[in-house]
Structure formats: structure tokens, C-alpha cells
Amino acid sequence: MHTSLLERLKSLLPYKVIDQHDDLDAHRFDRWCIKHYRDWQAQTIERPACIVRPSCSADVQVLMRFASEHTLSVVPFGLGSGVCGGIETTPEDILLDMGSMNKVCDINSMDLLATFEAGINGLEAEEAVAKLGLTIGHWPQSIAISSVGGWVSTRASGQFSTAYGNIEDIIYAIEVVLPNGDIVTLGKAPRAAAGPDLRHLFMGAEGTMGIITQVTLSLRKQPETRAFSAYYVPTMSAGFNAQRHIVQADWRPPVMRQYDASEVIRLFPDYVLSGCGLLLMVHEGPADRVNAELNSVESIALANGLKCADSQAAKDWLERRNHVPDWQDLFDMGWIADTIEVSGTWQQIEHIYQQVINALNTVPFVINASAHSSHVYRSGINLYFTFACKPDNVADMEALYFECWHKTLHATAAAGGGIAHHHGTGRLRKPYLELELGSVGVSLLRTLKQAIDPQDLLNPGNLIP
Numbered sequence: 001m002h003t004s005l006l007e008r009l010k011s012l013l014p015y016k017v018i019d020q021h022d023d024l025d026a027h028r029f030d031r032w033c034i035k036h037y038r039d040w041q042a043q044t045i046e047r048p049a050c051i052v053r054p055s056c057s058a059d060v061q062v063l064m065r066f067a068s069e070h071t072l073s074v075v076p077f078g079l080g081s082g083v084c085g086g087i088e089t090t091p092e093d094i095l096l097d098m099g100s101m102n103k104v105c106d107i108n109s110m111d112l113l114a115t116f117e118a119g120i121n122g123l124e125a126e127e128a129v130a131k132l133g134l135t136i137g138h139w140p141q142s143i144a145i146s147s148v149g150g151w152v153s154t155r156a157s158g159q160f161s162t163a164y165g166n167i168e169d170i171i172y173a174i175e176v177v178l179p180n181g182d183i184v185t186l187g188k189a190p191r192a193a194a195g196p197d198l199r200h201l202f203m204g205a206e207g208t209m210g211i212i213t214q215v216t217l218s219l220r221k222q223p224e225t226r227a228f229s230a231y232y233v234p235t236m237s238a239g240f241n242a243q244r245h246i247v248q249a250d251w252r253p254p255v256m257r258q259y260d261a262s263e264v265i266r267l268f269p270d271y272v273l274s275g276c277g278l279l280l281m282v283h284e285g286p287a288d289r290v291n292a293e294l295n296s297v298e299s300i301a302l303a304n305g306l307k308c309a310d311s312q313a314a315k316d317w318l319e320r321r322n323h324v325p326d327w328q329d330l331f332d333m334g335w336i337a338d339t340i341e342v343s344g345t346w347q348q349i350e351h352i353y354q355q356v357i358n359a360l361n362t363v364p365f366v367i368n369a370s371a372h373s374s375h376v377y378r379s380g381i382n383l384y385f386t387f388a389c390k391p392d393n394v395a396d397m398e399a400l401y402f403e404c405w406h407k408t409l410h411a412t413a414a415a416g417g418g419i420a421h422h423h424g425t426g427r428l429r430k431p432y433l434e435l436e437l438g439s440v441g442v443s444l445l446r447t448l449k450q451a452i453d454p455q456d457l458l459n460p461g462n463l464i465p
């Protein structure tokens with residue numbers, strides 16, 4: 001960016017424009033594995049021209065009017081925990097660090113609504129409502145490192161989604177600054193039949209359609225009781241059947257997680273039973289309902305060939321659930337690894353599981369190909385694959401990484417599944433978006449982008465093929 005433009009921007013937003021190199025370096029990418037690998041390999045990753053740290057929605061409007069006037073790209077940054085390459089900058093771009101807009105604006109205990117500035121840390125938002133006996137009910141594994149605006153922008157899922165829904169089920173209203181600087185609040189009443197639901201244009205748009213500046217979420221009261229259960233699963237299909245019967249009977253344990261035998265050995269070594277997987281559940285709600293749920297779930301599980309396991313396994317999961325290794329530690333061990341979340345109907349899911357595991361095992365140097373499910377619906381379920389490769393030569397890591405992704409997404413789509421359950425698309429899944437939307441769907445997305453952001457100012461190169 002030309003120095004004179006940078007100076008002009010600084011005068012429009014005094015003390016809110018930063019161009020120190022260490023700050024710029026810290027915002028060059030998100031937690032996408034491949035950017036960390038390139039950084040570990042000491043490859044050059046470009047920094048933005050500057051960072052803008054707004055303190056209110058009006059600042060964001062000032063920035064977007066300026067960007068629009070001078071055709072400058074703006075890349076929104078929440079807390080940078082995205083794992084699909086949603087953040088990428090060039091020396092021409094402005095990085096908009098929403099983490100500086102982090103206030104709790106309002107909590108309304110009667111209507112169970114809370115409004116937050118979009119950059120607030122998710123755990124801080126949860127803690128603010130918890131003081132009043134309330135909960136957002138959205139617990140992504142990254143809750144302590146992600147923002148509320150990031151959740152909306154990536155269509156995130158929390159670990160308790162089976163009962164409490166994904167972020168789109170929890171959003172009440174969003175305030176958005178459009179690429180031309182106009183501002184709009186979408187979501188006025190508990191429900192509307194006032195044309196298409198425009199909030200969805202920005203849910204999952206990954207910073208390409210507008211800047212989310214405020215979010216109102218629909219809360220819950222904290223549950224009266226919490227209980228745990230665990231079952232050994234002799235085959236993946238027996239576990240899927242049990243889960244299907246549980247949700248289709250209208251029981252809703254907020255957490256239902258089914259690990260294959262390989263993940264049980266790796267993640268639950270104290271609960272290994274020869275060749276079996278594990279189904280873990282957390283039950284929450286009024287005590288009477290939780291007791292009834294525990295009894296019914298046990299009957300359904302046993303009727304489907306599952307065996308009771310120590311419910312301590314589910315408690316252990318809850319305690320350790322947010323611990324993940326750093327990318328660099330894995331690279332140092334000679335591994336490149338990632339997780340890939342997909343979904344399918346009950347009829348498809350066993351086939352998707354088998355096809356993806358088979359496909360991953362054809363990739364050279366694969367040392368792990370495994371999966372668990374973690375989000376359950378009346379009509380189907382997700383799968384969360386984990387792969388790891390340990391090549392002889394670290395220079396081969398990147399190609400193997402992309403081969404694992406390519407084979408997983410194609411095998412999923414060929415088996416009829418959806419290629420992106422909750423981590424979003426970013427630059428990683430972008431080349432595969434047609435597998436999900438079809439060519440007409442991708443073209444419709446391009447048409448919407450062109451209408452909303454005709455100058456292609458917002459996060460260019462992200463999401464849209």
C-alpha cells in the first residue's frame with residue numbers, strides 16, 4: 001500500500017492503525033496446518049500492509065468507505081483459530097483485527113438474549129452469561145481461542161450441539177458492515193417470514209460478504225443436572241444404529257461421540273476392549289428427564305448390541321477435551337497431520353467411513369487413519385477423520401497433506417456425503433466447493449458475492465472458487 005494512503009488511513013482512525021512488523025507477522029495466517037508447516041520450513045509468508053483495530057462499528061464503517069474509495073482489500077481477523085486458511089494477506093491488504101471489539105453489550109435474562117461485539121473471546125462471552133445462571137450452549141473445542149464473530153463467519157459447531165444446535169440455531173441477530181460502509185442489523189424478532197433470511201448471507205461467508213460487528217445470541221438456562229454414560233461399540237454400524245435410534249426416539253444427549261477402535265487405543269487407553277469402539281454421552285437437563293434419558297438410552301444401546309462401559313470415560317473426555325498438540329510439535333516428530341470433518345445421512349455414513357479410511361490408507365507414509373462422530377441429527381451424523389503421515393523426507397509433507405485431503409473429500413462426495421461439517425471452507429476446501437454446491441450453486445455464490453462486494457474488497461481469494 002502506498003505510504004500516502006497509509007498516512008491518510010492513520011489520520012482517519014487515529015491510534016487504530018498499526019504497522020509494526022512483529023504485530024503484522026503475528027497476523028499473517030490462522031491455524032491452518034499448511035501455513036504453520038511453511039513457516040516451520042522458513043518459507044516466506046507475506047504480511048499485510050497494516051492492521052486496523054476498530055473500537056466500534058462506526059470505525060469499521062470508516063475503514064470500509066476508505067477501502068471502497070481506494071479499492072483496497074480488507075481481511076477480517078477474529079482470533080485467528082480458523083483451520084482452513086481463511087486468513088491470508090498480501091502487502092497491499094489491510095488486516096481488520098476484530099479482537100479489539102470485545103464488549104458485552106447487553107444480557108437480557110427475561111428474553112434469554114445476549115448481545116456481544118463480534119471480536120469478543122468465546123469463553124469470555126460464555127463466562128459473562130454464566131454469572132447469571134445462563135449459557136450460550138456453544139462449546140467449540142476452540143472456545144478459549146475463537147471469537148463470537150468468527151463462530152458466525154465459519155458456521156461453527158460446539159461439542160454440545162446435538163441438543164443445543166450449531167451456531168446458526170443460536171444466532172438471534174447480527175449487525176454487519178457491508179463493503180461500501182453501510183450498516184445493517186438482521187434479526188428483529190424470534191422468527192420472521194419477511195423474505196429470505198438474510199442473516200444466512202453472512203453465516204459461513206468467512207469474511208467475504210461483510211464485517212460482522214455485533215452478534216445477539218439466544219441463550220439457555222444452565223441445566224439442572226449433568227450425567228454421563230459410555231458403551232462399547234462392537235462395530236461402527238452398531239454404534240451408528242444405536243445413535244440413530246436414540247435421536248429418532250427424541251432423546252437429546254447434548255454430547256454423543258462415537259470413536260472407532262483405533263481412536264480408543266490412542267485417546268482412551270484405559271478403556272480398550274478388543275476391537276471395540278466407544279460411544280460416550282453427556283446428558284443434561286431437568287433431573288427427571290435426564291434419569292428417563294439414561295434409562296431409555298441404555299435400553300436402546302443394549303438392544304443394538306452395545307455393552308455398558310465405565311461412564312468415567314465420558315467424564316475423562318469432558319476434562320481433557322480441549323487439549324490439542326501444537327503443529328510444530330508434530331512437525332518436529334516428523335509428522336504432518338490434520339482433521340477433516342464431513343457428514344452424511346444414516347444410510348450413507350457407514351459407507352463414507354469405510355471409503356475414506358480405505359482412501360487414506362492408500363496415501364504413502366500414512367501412519368494413522370481414524371475417525372469419530374460428534375454431532376448427531378435426526379437424519380444423519382458427522383464424521384471427524386484424523387490422518388497423520390510420517391514421510392522419510394520432511395519436504396514431502398506438504399504434498400502428502402494435500403493428497404490426504406483430496407482423497408478424503410472425493411471419497412466422501414462419491415459416497416454421497418457433505419464435504420464440510422463445521423470448520424468452514426477457507427482456501428483449503430475452496431477447490432472442492434463444487435462437490436458440495438454443484439456448478440450452479442457455485443455460480444449462485446459468485447453472483448451473490450458480485451452483488452454484495454462488486455469491487456471484491458473483502459477477503460479476496462477466500463471461500464469462493
Ligand SMILES: Cc1cc2nc3c(=O)[nH]c(=O)nc-3n(C[C@H](O)[C@H](O)[C@H](O)COP(=O)(O)OP(=O)(O)OC[C@H]3O[C@@H](n4cnc5c(N)ncnc54)[C@H](O)[C@@H]3O)c2cc1C
Nearest residue numbers: 078079080081082086140141142147149150156157207212
Ligand atoms: C484447537 C482447535 C479446535 C477447534 N475446534 C472447533 C470446534 O469444536 N468447532 C468449530 O466449529 N470449529 C473449531 N475450530 C475452528 C475455529 O476455532 C472456528 O472456525 C472458529 O469459529 C474461528 O473463529 P475465530 O474468531 O478464530 O476466526 P478467525 O480464524 O479469525 O477467522 C475465521 C474466518 O472468519 C472471518 N472472520 C472472522 N471474524 C469475522 C468478522 N467479525 N466478520 C467477518 N468475517 C470474520 C475471517 O476472515 C476468516 O475467514 C477449532 C480450531 C482449533 C485451532
